[in-house]
Amino acid sequence: MKRLRQFRITQEVRDKAAEVMLKTDQFIYPLFIVEGLDVKREISSMKGVFHFSPDRVLHEIEDCLRYGLNKFLLFGVIEEKLKDEKGSAAYQPDNLIAKTIAQIKLHFPNAVIFTDICLCAYTNHGHCGLINNSIIDNDSTLPLLAQMALTHARAGADFVAPSAMMDGQVAAIRNLLDSNHYSSTKIMAYSAKYCSNFYGPFRDAAQSSPSFGNRKTYQMDYRTISQGIQEAAADIEEGTEWIMVKPAHTYLDMIHSVKNNFKDKTLAAYHVSGEYMMIKAAFAAGYIADEQQAFTEVLTAIKRAGADIIISYYAKEMAKTLMKNQ
Ligand code: PBG
Numbered sequence: 337m338k339r340l341r342q343f344r345i346t347q348e349v350r351d352k353a354a355e356v357m358l359k360t361d362q363f364i365y366p367l368f369i370v371e372g373l374d375v376k377r378e379i380s381s382m383k384g385v386f387h388f389s390p391d392r393v394l395h396e397i398e399d400c401l402r403y404g405l406n407k408f409l410l411f412g413v414i415e416e417k418l419k420d421e422k423g424s425a426a427y428q429p430d431n432l433i434a435k436t437i438a439q440i441k442l443h444f445p446n447a448v449i450f451t452d453i454c455l456c457a458y459t460n461h462g463h464c465g466l467i468n469n470s471i472i473d474n475d476s477t478l479p480l481l482a483q484m485a486l487t488h489a490r491a492g493a494d495f496v497a498p499s500a501m502m503d504g505q506v507a508a509i510r511n512l513l514d515s516n517h518y519s520s521t522k523i524m525a526y527s528a529k530y531c532s533n534f535y536g537p538f539r540d541a542a543q544s545s546p547s548f549g550n551r552k553t554y555q556m557d558y559r560t561i562s563q564g565i566q567e568a569a570a571d572i573e574e575g576t577e578w579i580m581v582k583p584a585h586t587y588l589d590m591i592h593s594v595k596n597n598f599k600d601k602t603l604a605a606y607h608v609s610g611e612y613m614m615i616k617a618a619f620a621a622g623y624i625a626d627e628q629q630a631f632t633e634v635l636t637a638i639k640r641a642g643a644d645i646i647i648s649y650y651a652k653e654m655a656k657t658l659m660k661n662q
Contacts, residue, residue, distance in 0.1 A: 365651035381540035403655035423458035427483040434491035464500040482512035506574035528564035531555035534610025582606035595642030605643035
């Protein structure tokens with residue numbers, strides 16, 4: 337008989353045996369930015385997540401920094417009437433996200449700013465790229481994504497995070513950044529991004545649902561494995577610093593194999609809106625007794641699978657929990 341229960345006998349023993357440890361500096365907190373002043377509005381599809389105006393997000397960031405949470409992923413949310421076919425507001429100079437980055441960097445130079453690079457929240461059709469003959473056109477989208485990244489880099493973004501799933505998006509961004517002397521701006525590529533049903537609450541939050549069709553011609557089919565590895569390999573070849581698997585909770589196997597294939601690369605995993613809301617909803621309905629323990633378990637599982645960095649709407653709650661347990 338193997339006596340393995342000895343490793344579980346007390347809290348001290350369990351702590352000593354633990355192999356996977358969450359740390360606040362491994363988390364990125366997504367933030368949704370809207371125009372206006374003094375806006376902090378809870379998003380109806382995402383309990384505990386808010387729309388912030390650029391002035392109010394400063395308070396949120398200050399609060400997070402108190403808990404040691406210093407990495408933020410910004411999403412812009414604009415009014416329908418400002419959207420057009422080409423998603424122009426995404427890459428106009430001094431746009432909403434550029435203004436927000438500049439403000440954050442002015443007040444909190446140590447905050448690490450990541451920005452989502454995708455057109456879906458800025459196009460009137462809600463697709464991530466330009467439409468040409470009813471097809472989401474890859475190559476004509478690339479310069480616009482690169483321009484969007486340059487706008488953010490100029491404003492002071494530390495990382496740009498292309499999520500449009502256009503082939504060649506990392507290379508297009510890297511080239512434009514480098515030729516404009518932003519070679520120190522890094523890329524966190526949404527490499528293995530699957531076409532998932534769990535983005536629903538986010539699309540309400542970002543008002544970025546496609547007005548027709550779906551994203552299956554560019555985001556990955558969830559029945560595939562090797563394409564995820566190929567996507568990561570292509571992004572690395574094109575010059576990305578960090579790679580990502582998304583979603584996370586339902587794709588632990590992909591996190592594990594991408595990590596094993598690219599051991600020396602920083603791997604992020606995105607615990608997405610639907611995965612977040614499943615825990616929230618189960619807790620609200622009384623099916624899960626302790627929300628904090630439930631999200632700690634899920635986030636630990638994502639880390640255990642091989643993620644170095646976790647993007648989560650629970651990041652702030654997790655940071656609070658980690659500080660309390662110190
Ligand atoms: C933009 C983007 C999406 C998410 C992150 N960036 C939506 C999508 O691809 O439809 C989803 C994040 C989440 O669900 O939390 N393309």
